[in-house]
Amino acid sequence: MATDQSAFIVNRMPILAMLPKFLPGMTFKKQAAAWRAQFTELAERGYTVALKRIKSGTYKPCMISKALTEHAGEFDPELIKYTATQVYTGGADTSLSVLSSFFLAMTLYPRVQEKAQLEVDQLLGVNRPPSFSDCEKLPYTRSLMREVFRCFPPIPLSEVAGRDDIHEGYHVSKGTILFINIWAILHDKSVYGDPDDFRPERWLSENLIDRESDSMDIAFGFGRRACPGQRLAEKLVLTVIASTLSAFTITPTIDHDGKPIIPSAEYTDGTITFPRTFACEIRPRKPL
Ligand code: HEM
Known part of the structure; x- marks a missing residue:
């Protein structure tokens, strides 16, 4: 806040x-x-x-x-103290946001979940949990992560103009606070066809990464203040996603008439956004 x-x-x-x-x-x-x-x-x-x-x-x-x-x-001890705290606070809510969005996406898109589980199972078999080094060998699951970051970017950006400038006819004075609408960039129809569809396949077939449209780079900011934790966050998030898919299946809850209750996928406002509370079932895939 x-x-x-x-x-x-x-x-x-x-x-x-x-x-x-x-x-x-x-x-x-x-x-x-x-x-x-x-x-x-x-x-x-x-x-x-x-x-x-x-x-x-x-x-x-x-x-x-x-x-x-x-x-x-x-x-200096003060430097150590506050740098470590900044690293912790920089990574905590952002990672929580994106992982909450992953659970939401799995509740909403069961076919995507099945496809990713198949890939994880084929690589790992049934008895080995994924590790950091497996990340490179899971192209569909990695695409799923890219799509979570594209559809539900955790953080909008604000930057301060470093010098006077003119942008599309508008004069921007040095020191102006600029809001960069990351969500809008990642939902640009001319770049991501059908931007409201959750479709990990787009990352495998449309050369989006070559066109500098990689959601992983856009969601972590630009220039000198871009997120220093990006590479760590990518590995952590992908490992958690792959581990979750290997061990659990996420489904909507069921109402009294046996029908699935589909979450509304509403988000909170604020600097870091989260899905509003939703219900889902998380069941182990193998007997405990
Ligand atoms: C899902 C994960 C994450 C997302 C989406 C994310 C996104 C961002 C964004 C958009 C910024 C602001 C960049 C700018 O102003 O241009 C930022 C800054 C920062 N992030 Fe992350 N981040 C994530 C995870 C992490 C992790 C895991 C760490 C630490 C290990 C971290 C540490 C930081 C720090 C220290 C800053 C401040 C940098 C500065 O002010 O110069 N972030 N992050």
């Missing part, structure tokens, strides 16, 4: 942040202070836990433990 440009007027008029907090209309300052305290606690907690574990010799390799052991003394 803090990053939602329309949620707080101070996001549009930064000068308001200079006014004292006792003035009317300054409740955003109280809210900002509460969020800052939460964020600081998150940063402190992760750092303190890692530090304790290093001291007791029980730590596992992670960003903080690496910085404090292999690179001891090289970085």
Whole structure:
């Protein structure tokens, strides 16, 4: 919510942040202070836990433990703390959003699910869960992931214009906040025919990646501020998708008359969007 440009007027008029907090209309300052305290606690907690574990010799390799052991003394503790927190917060809700969309898509498109399960089963057999290194060998499942990112991109982008510019006749002053409508780019009819159809096959047959229309690159932003976690996120999301398909089948729930209840596929507003709560059944494919 803090990053939602329309949620707080101070996001549009930064000068308001200079006014004292006792003035009317300054409740955003109280809210900002509460969020800052939460964020600081998150940063402190992760750092303190890692530090304790290093001291007791029980730590596992992670960003903080690496910085404090292999690179001891090289970085300011505040930098380590807040960089690790930024990496965690950058990846948490975005990955949750895209994986929730995957469950929604599987509930809505059973044929896609069957096809992907066939591919996963053929590669892995029945007894081996997928690993990171299997990702390259699952072209249909990878296309399914591309289609989830295209149909349900988790995050719209805002960028600040670095210089005065003219775009299609509009003057854009340096410092203007620009909103890039990622959803609209990924639903452009002239690039993705029938953009509202969920069709992983399009990634295998239409040279979309060669035409710089790869949803994976568009959904992770552009230029200097593009997501630094993209490659990790791709592998994580694909591995979770393949593991889920290998172990479970996702179906709609059934009503009293035995008919499937098809979710409405509505999404929340905000900086990171999520499917609104929906019901589905997740059944193990093999006996437990
Ligand atoms: C489904 C997964 C993800 C999506 C869709 C996503 C998308 C994005 C987008 C659109 C941005 C803003 C780029 C811009 O302003 O141009 C961003 C920034 C960022 N992401 Fe991700 N991300 C994902 C996962 C991750 C993961 C797993 C990590 C960490 C391991 C991560 C770390 C970050 C960080 C640190 C930034 C801020 C970069 C900066 O401000 O310069 N993201 N992400």
